[in-house]
Amino acid sequence: MSEPGEVTIGKTKLGLIQGDITRQATDAIVNAANPSLMGGGGVDGAIHRVGGPAILEECRQIVSRIGRLDAGQAVMTSGGNLLAKHVIHTVGPVWRGGTAREAELLASAYRESLTLATEHKLESLSFPSISTGAYGYPLAEAAEIALSTVIAFLRDVPTSLAEVVFVLFDSRTFEAYGARLAQSAGNM
Ligand code: APR
Numbered sequence: 001m002s003e004p005g006e007v008t009i010g011k012t013k014l015g016l017i018q019g020d021i022t023r024q025a026t027d028a029i030v031n032a033a034n035p036s037l038m039g040g041g042g043v044d045g046a047i048h049r050v051g052g053p054a055i056l057e058e059c060r061q062i063v064s065r066i067g068r069l070d071a072g073q074a075v076m077t078s079g080g081n082l083l084a085k086h087v088i089h090t091v092g093p094v095w096r097g098g099t100a101r102e103a104e105l106l107a108s109a110y111r112e113s114l115t116l117a118t119e120h121k122l123e124s125l126s127f128p129s130i131s132t133g134a135y136g137y138p139l140a141e142a143a144e145i146a147l148s149t150v151i152a153f154l155r156d157v158p159t160s161l162a163e164v165v166f167v168l169f170d171s172r173t174f175e176a177y178g179a180r181l182a183q184s185a186g187n188m
Pocket residue numbers: 019020021022032033034039040041042043044045046092128129130131132133134135136137167168169170173
């Protein structure tokens with residue numbers, strides 16, 4: 001029986017909690033990074049602060065290989081001092097009014113993160129609300145894209161993931177995602 005704010009898709013539990021993603025003990029947590037991978041504020045700042053310098057060093061090595069990380073792409077590092085074993089760094093789109101492929105790039109950030117987690121046979125993954133902070137993506141639209149993309153992936157793609165959790169920092173964000181997930185649960 002699913003808890004409120006939780007649905008089961010295939011063999012994967014999808015849930016929402018309000019909290020701090022740096023405290024999650026899932027196999028990986030997803031970072032809302034920027035193309036430089038050199039850290040920043042928000043969830044990026046928190047992950048580097050708690051995770052420690054090893055994560056930044058691995059990001060430096062990745063950037064030296066691939067240059068910058070394009071929006072919608074994802075890479076993985078260790079979790080450093082975090083409880084999570086890995087960090088999947090993805091870059092969401094900056095909101096520019098909706099005419100610069102923002103919806104497609106946001107969906108790709110979630111899909112590429114799920115694909116990477118599956119390739120590494122991870123069993124649990126935590127997402128923040130990508131792009132709805134400094135990048136200014138309107139919250140209701142972002143929640144719709146985030147949840148529909150994750151639900152479609154879990155429905156259509158064989159995965160090692162048994163648990164995917166959205167870890168939402170403030171109550172406004174938690175409620176926006178909760179409202180959208182309740183709609184999905186109604187349509188399953
Ligand atoms: N745990 C979970 N969520 C968090 C945490 C945390 N510790 N800290 C912040 N958040 C939430 C924010 O409240 C927001 O809802 O993450 C969501 C995304 O906000 P940002 O971190 O600002 O990410 P984003 O909007 O994708 O902007 C990315 O900001 O920090 C820089 O380097 C980053 O340039 C990049 C940009």
